[in-house]
Amino acid sequence: MIFINEHYNKLKASYLFSHIAKKVEDFQGKHPHREVIKMGIGDVTKPLPNACIKAFHSAVNEMAEEETFRGYGPEQGYLFLREAIAENDFRSRGADISAEEIFISDGAKCDTGNLQEIFSMDTRVAVQDPVYPVYVDTNVMAGRTGGWKDGRFEGLVYLESNEENGFVPDPPREPVDLIYLCFPNNPTGATASREKLSQWVDYARKNNSLILFDAAYEAFIRNDSIPHSIYEIEGAREVAIESRSFSKTAGFTGIRCAFTIVPYDCMGYDREGKKHQLHAFWNRRQATRFNGVSYPVQRAAEAVFSPEGREEVRELTEFYLENAKIIRNSMSSLGYRCTGGDNSPYIWVKTETDSWEFFDMLLEKAGVVCTPGSGFGKCGEGYIRLSAFNSRENVEKAMERISLFLRY
Numbered sequence: 001m002i003f004i005n006e007h008y009n010k011l012k013a014s015y016l017f018s019h020i021a022k023k024v025e026d027f028q029g030k031h032p033h034r035e036v037i038k039m040g041i042g043d044v045t046k047p048l049p050n051a052c053i054k055a056f057h058s059a060v061n062e063m064a065e066e067e068t069f070r071g072y073g074p075e076q077g078y079l080f081l082r083e084a085i086a087e088n089d090f091r092s093r094g095a096d097i098s099a100e101e102i103f104i105s106d107g108a109k110c111d112t113g114n115l116q117e118i119f120s121m122d123t124r125v126a127v128q129d130p131v132y133p134v135y136v137d138t139n140v141m142a143g144r145t146g147g148w149k150d151g152r153f154e155g156l157v158y159l160e161s162n163e164e165n166g167f168v169p170d171p172p173r174e175p176v177d178l179i180y181l182c183f184p185n186n187p188t189g190a191t192a193s194r195e196k197l198s199q200w201v202d203y204a205r206k207n208n209s210l211i212l213f214d215a216a217y218e219a220f221i222r223n224d225s226i227p228h229s230i231y232e233i234e235g236a237r238e239v240a241i242e243s244r245s246f247s248k249t250a251g252f253t254g255i256r257c258a259f260t261i262v263p264y265d266c267m268g269y270d271r272e273g274k275k276h277q278l279h280a281f282w283n284r285r286q287a288t289r290f291n292g293v294s295y296p297v298q299r300a301a302e303a304v305f306s307p308e309g310r311e312e313v314r315e316l317t318e319f320y321l322e323n324a325k326i327i328r329n330s331m332s333s334l335g336y337r338c339t340g341g342d343n344s345p346y347i348w349v350k351t352e353t354d355s356w357e358f359f360d361m362l363l364e365k366a367g368v369v370c371t372p373g374s375g376f377g378k379c380g381e382g383y384i385r386l387s388a389f390n391s392r393e394n395v396e397k398a399m400e401r402i403s404l405f406l407r408y
Helices: 006-010 016-030 050-062 079-093 108-118 133-142 194-207 278-289 295-305 307-333 355-366 392-407
Strands: 102-105 125-129 157-160 178-182 210-214 240-245 258-261 267-269 275-277 338-340 346-350 383-387
Touching: 006 133, 016 355, 050 295, 050 307, 079 102, 079 258, 079 295, 102 108, 102 278, 108 133, 108 210, 108 240, 108 258, 108 278, 125 133, 178 194, 194 210, 267 278, 275 278, 295 307, 307 338, 307 346, 307 392, 355 383, 355 392
Parallel strands: 125 157, 125 178, 178 210, 210 240
Antiparallel strands: 102 258, 240 258, 267 275, 338 346, 346 383
């Protein structure tokens, strides 16, 4: 008899964005002639930068010649990309990260979900609320939580993020082992100051905790005082693993490339209190369960750091930030309080009403899809998230529709 992993039964029936997609599909089935503008999911709409396309084509051509063909690549990623990342994303900002500490992957979602595998089952986990669902769901699947009760999973420590704290929570008073932080935040768009991140690093060092830092949206930061990496904070190499992605930075959502940094200084402990390098554990996990990102994709990612690539990536992120500005200004003019949209592609809008009810109203009356805030946690109730990842025409049209609906 084959037994199931019964922890899956604790989860909600479907993943948040799958549930939204089903509701939109049902609506379009009933109203086939209504145009729907999707501003819920964070998927890019602009094509890859030209520098990446040229590198992609060149690498594919290499695969057509016996002399330059490549089979299996290193599970950790090709050194040419890891070196480019280390130099341009970290050392240029004063963060001491080497190429050997970087692991190339097919997505930050995958990495943040898979990293929990290298920690013990009784690890005490803390997550922000509102929170990207993957952090929670993967720990539920692993069996680190109790059941669902009053809008939360028992056994997790929820770090409440609200208007009062600017959606940047303080460290908890009790000790926790594993802490998920995401800045610029998905879904709220909030950013963390150097002072706030320093508090978290100090907390982790004091409690022998580990921070899993999701920096997938760092390319949208425009305020020079906001850190792009947790490794800009002194001592973070000892207590933090950081994940990033080329998906939103350079439009790689469809070709998949990301990376995670596991510094050699980052340690975990066994039951006798002996230290172990987490780098070695993650390397072993990847070597066993991952065959690496394809060579052409990694060459395309390397092109992001070329002079042409840098300029084009800047143009891409500026385009989406301008969309975000239009959304935020429109919602603010209607009297709604908003967070994000300045150093982030997401706008977090306070609706004062049930999140799913507001979702249904926007879909029915305006033909616009948002993401209900309650789908991100208990503290998300009464909010919606709007994504700036869309065409300028669709953003302007959506804001016109929403303005007409909400004004009258």
